[in-house]
Amino acid sequence: MTEDADERLAVAESAAKAGSEVAGRSFKQGIEVETKSEKTDVVTEADRATQRRVIEVIRDEYPEDAIVGEEEDELKEVPDEGDAWVIDPIDGTNNYVRSIPVWTTSVAAVRDGEPIAAVNDCPALGDSFVAGPDGVRRDDESVTVSDRTDPETFTVAPTFWWGFDRRDEYSAMCRELVERFADIRRFGSAQVTLGMVAAGSLEGTVTNVDPNPWDTVAGVHMVRQAGGTVTDLHGDPWRHDSESLVASNGEAHDELVEATKRVE
Template sequence: MTDAVDRLAVAERAARAGAEVAAEGFRSGIDVETKTGKTDVVTEADRAAQRRVIEVVTEEYPDDAIVGEEEDELKAVPDEGDAWIIDPIDGTNNYVRDVPVWTTSVAAVRDGDPVAAVNDCPALGDRFVAGPEGTRLNGESVSVSDRTDPEAFAVAPTIWWDFDHREEYAAVCREIVERFGDMRRFGCAQVTLGMVAAGSLEGTVTDVVPNPWDTVAGVYMVRQAGGVVTDLDGNPWRHDSEGLVASNGEAHDELLAAVRDVA
């Protein structure tokens, strides 16, 4: 317990430091580059923020593995040992469009399982924190929504579909619209998962294989707030799972059905 609390404190410091770097470049006319596709964008702020997060983490844990979206860090989570998962700016497409829904995400994992997580959202003024004692938003304890009626649910599709899979995206959206009360899309998986943890959404779904830096921190937040996160078969979600279905635990099967038939 003590080690997890210590790691949470470092995760908070690291996420805050990285978020401060990212915030300096927000709405500043920063140059935008593309990676593997026209919507897969990156900026120098992404790289600088990741370097700052790593600096803070390695001051305390110099021997731990680092999994990061940018540059030459690991791209998969080790199954054994201590590691840190970093997304310096989750929601870069929002960031470069001056939309404030983005976050600096830091998660500490041991043997592949998260023990601490922080999503720092400076443009929103929000900080989601999850540790052994639950999930907090801006210092206040939060829990998943207590709604039970799917027709009152707000559900978000998340993790973007490539152009060759847009029919699947359209099918998932149709299922959400037909099964649930309302639909949202925020363009930032970590913030979306935080909203499920805080009760602002009843669920979020995708049928693609997500990257760990887009998901691990937020998944831990949902679980520590009393929610459920599974793969497409209903098994407990892991960092290497196909698909992701997160909910408040009510009507989870209905959420699974919304993606299972189109995967």
């Protein structure tokens, strides 16, 4: 199992790097932007081209595996059985199209619904987060979650975005977090945010919005492999089909859960 996970991690690294190179060529180049379901739900040809490149690298080694991807006609749910790959070609497209460097190409290898290897490559930031059987690396340096224990020193992040008909929930989330913790951030990329929790830059991140697997699976694996805790807003272990997400360094996790529950 470990040997196979190592092999899949190597492919995930190659695929994420190849994809981010494609995305990087169009970054800050005034690329045409399209909208999907909402005005803030945007996509570019770079998203589609990046996903195709990631899949090409994976298919060279694992031609029969299922592919879950945000764009085009790939699967939209993670199968509970067998080997699969979960891809977000550009997580943080709203940042990408505004020339903000907080975006990543995300690739996770999954077996029977559980991640076994994950990579978030962030070329504009100069960072690469890698999670395998032996822990988590950022730029080839081993990292772990923050060791802070006092919530009044925590920096946490509300993540994902609330539609126009749910902005009151975003306001409520911010209120709950600023009343309980030292500071908040919002980066516009769930995968980068989860990587920051895994690397100890943040103590936690939360959402009561239903997350997509391509926005979460890789980063969740990173947080857990780095020693953190990831649940839903009820405190149950997070799965790829959970309807909320609470990730933390494991300290004061219950308080993050309570903050998220109060928004509901």
